[in-house]
Amino acid sequence: MRLDDLIVKRSEWLRGEGPESSIAMSTRVRVARNLKGRLYFSRANKKEREETLNILFAGVKKSSFFKDALFLKVREISDTDKQFLVERHLMSREHAEDIASKGLVIEEKEIASILLNEEDHIRLQVIESGFNVLEAWKAVDNIDTDLSKHMQFDFSNKFGYLTSCPTNTGTGLRASVMLHLSALAMTSQIDGVFDAISKLGLTMRGFYGEGTEAIGDFYQISNQVALGYSEEDILDNLERIIKKIISRERETRINFLRIKKFEIEDRIQRSYGTLRSAKIITSSETIKLLSAIRLGIDLGIIKDVDIKKINEVLLLTQPAHLQKVAGKEIPPYERDIKRSDFIREKLGVA
Amino acid sequence: MKCEMCKKKDATVHLTEVINEKVSKLHLCEDCAKEKSEEMHAHFGLTDLLAGLMEFDAAIQEGATGEDVGVKCPSCGMTYFDFQKSGRLGCGNCYEIFSKELGELLVKIHGSNKHVGKMPFKGKEVVREQEKLQDLKNNLKALVQAEEFEKAALLRDTIKEIEDKLEGKTSSDDQNVTG
Numbered sequence: 001m002r003l004d005d006l007i008v009k010r011s012e013w014l015r016g017e018g019p020e021s022s023i024a025m026s027t028r029v030r031v032a033r034n035l036k037g038r039l040y041f042s043r044a045n046k047k048e049r050e051e052t053l054n055i056l057f058a059g060v061k062k063s064s065f066f067k068d069a070l071f072l073k074v075r076e077i078s079d080t081d082k083q084f085l086v087e088r089h090l091m092s093r094e095h096a097e098d099i100a101s102k103g104l105v106i107e108e109k110e111i112a113s114i115l116l117n118e119e120d121h122i123r124l125q126v127i128e129s130g131f132n133v134l135e136a137w138k139a140v141d142n143i144d145t146d147l148s149k150h151m152q153f154d155f156s157n158k159f160g161y162l163t164s165c166p167t168n169t170g171t172g173l174r175a176s177v178m179l180h181l182s183a184l185a186m187t188s189q190i191d192g193v194f195d196a197i198s199k200l201g202l203t204m205r206g207f208y209g210e211g212t213e214a215i216g217d218f219y220q221i222s223n224q225v226a227l228g229y230s231e232e233d234i235l236d237n238l239e240r241i242i243k244k245i246i247s248r249e250r251e252t253r254i255n256f257l258r259i260k261k262f263e264i265e266d267r268i269q270r271s272y273g274t275l276r277s278a279k280i281i282t283s284s285e286t287i288k289l290l291s292a293i294r295l296g297i298d299l300g301i302i303k304d305v306d307i308k309k310i311n312e313v314l315l316l317t318q319p320a321h322l323q324k325v326a327g328k329e330i331p332p333y334e335r336d337i338k339r340s341d342f343i344r345e346k347l348g349v350a
Numbered sequence: 351m352k353c354e355m356c357k358k359k360d361a362t363v364h365l366t367e368v369i370n371e372k373v374s375k376l377h378l379c380e381d382c383a384k385e386k387s388e389e390m391h392a393h394f395g396l397t398d399l400l401a402g403l404m405e406f407d408a409a410i411q412e413g414a415t416g417e418d419v420g421v422k423c424p425s426c427g428m429t430y431f432d433f434q435k436s437g438r439l440g441c442g443n444c445y446e447i448f449s450k451e452l453g454e455l456l457v458k459i460h461g462s463n464k465h466v467g468k469m470p471f472k473g474k475e476v477v478r479e480q481e482k483l484q485d486l487k488n489n490l491k492a493l494v495q496a497e498e499f500e501k502a503a504l505l506r507d508t509i510k511e512i513e514d515k516l517e518g519k520t521s522s523d524d525q526n527v528t529g
Contacts, residue, residue, distance in 0.1 A: 169460075
């Protein structure tokens with residue numbers, strides 16, 4: 001498998017299927033692991049980092065899960081490709097920036113991937129479409145167990161899996177669900193959600209955009225507590241709270257349609273109209289408009305496209321994806337023109 | 351709505367900050383939001399949060415010398431002071447060396463410092479044996495206190511056996527990893 005093969009394949013999490021997929025876009029579960037007896041990345045010198053990377057590559061190659069996987073050294077990946085991998089959720093921004101002695105393994109179906117020599121030696125992640133916490137965990141669990149047959153992980157009887165940052169110590173587990181919370185955002189209920197979940201050992205952040213910026217009402221909710229509970233209990237807690245948020249979003253959507261039918265239809269149809277007729281469009285405007293259309297599909301206002309296509313356009317119109325599809329580097333302004341062309345083509349506008 | 355920072359452009363980004371459970375909102379244009387976001391990254395990272403949890407010892411913070419700073423991890427050379435500055439540990443052995451401090455910190459972060467979840471395939475057996483060993487050692491103490499020396503002597507032999515076995519196992523595991 002080569003990196004360029006990914007562009008013609010579709011990420012599993014884009015399927016737009018799976019439980020609650022009209023509100024929950026995708027579920028990601030990751031675990032952090034370190035090799036016993038090796039210095040952690042931030043403390044290791046160049047030589048030690050390079051040695052660790054080789055041990056990690058050799059260890060992962062022994063696992064049957066990664067038989068046909070793509071093994072990459074981050075320093076050998078071009079800038080556009082790195083951004084492409086970040087947009088695809090296969091690499092963290094941090095991992096793409098400080099590139100020395102860092103590795104990436106992408107499993108053939110692109111469901112599982114491993115960051116090597118990140119803050120921790122191993123960050124193993126699985127992404128599934130929709131709201132699928134337990135499925136994603138089962139996959140991570142199986143792969144992690146297999147990896148632990150080929151490498152010895154840093155583990156303490158008392159503290160559990162040892163990690164560079166103590167916020168991950170214990171299970172090393174972080175599960176995140178990406179939610180599309182248009183109605184809660186429109187009614188300003190999102191602040192209440194923020195407030196409530198921080199008290200329940202969870203965190204929430206805007207998905208698109210840096211830091212706390214949230215474009216298109218996509219939010220990612222994750223567990224913060226990783227120690228003192230079993231993986232199943234941590235995930236169960238997350239799942240129960242997210243179920244509540246999803247049902248609140250759904251109720252609010254339905255109420256909206258009852259009380260403000262014309263306003264909501266107007267907003268959605270205008271977004272659809274803009275997207276179908278724009279000649280120049282930025283990535284962030286695209287996300288905002290696609291967000292409205294996604295809502296429109298769920299509410300039955302827009303019937304001629306499906307969620308799967310919208311998810312696909314959402315990813316493929318990101319800057320690096322756009323350039324990969326075009327097969328060349330495109331400067332930002334031209335990208336905005338190219339993006340609108342691409343969207344019209346995808347939405348079947350002549 | 352105009353941007354609250356430059357007061358010129360339209361506010362298109364709506365930030366919600368949660369500090370000490372207080373929610374404050376900020377409406378910004380994209381340029382100011384970018385600036386603000388960079389500023390927040392620069393001034394307020396995880397390290398600051400951790401430092402807040404760690405309750406700096408004033409003596410360590412102000413003009414501490416190498417000796418005052420205390421124990422160094424023999425494997426990676428890190429002191430607890432280094433960790434407080436960076437928020438990142440240097441190696442697995444740090445957990446052993448700073449066990450007490452980290453134990454307290456972990457409670458503040460997670461509400462607990464006792465792992466109850468999954469164990470790795472390699473080492474699972476070792477962990478179980480270690481747990482058993484600890485139990486036996488506690489029993490031994492009780493027997494000695496109760497002056498049941500004969501039973502204590504037998505138990506001590508059993509403990510010695512498990513310890514020998516464990517030592518062999520750990521070193522052979524290590525060989526597997528490097529080999």
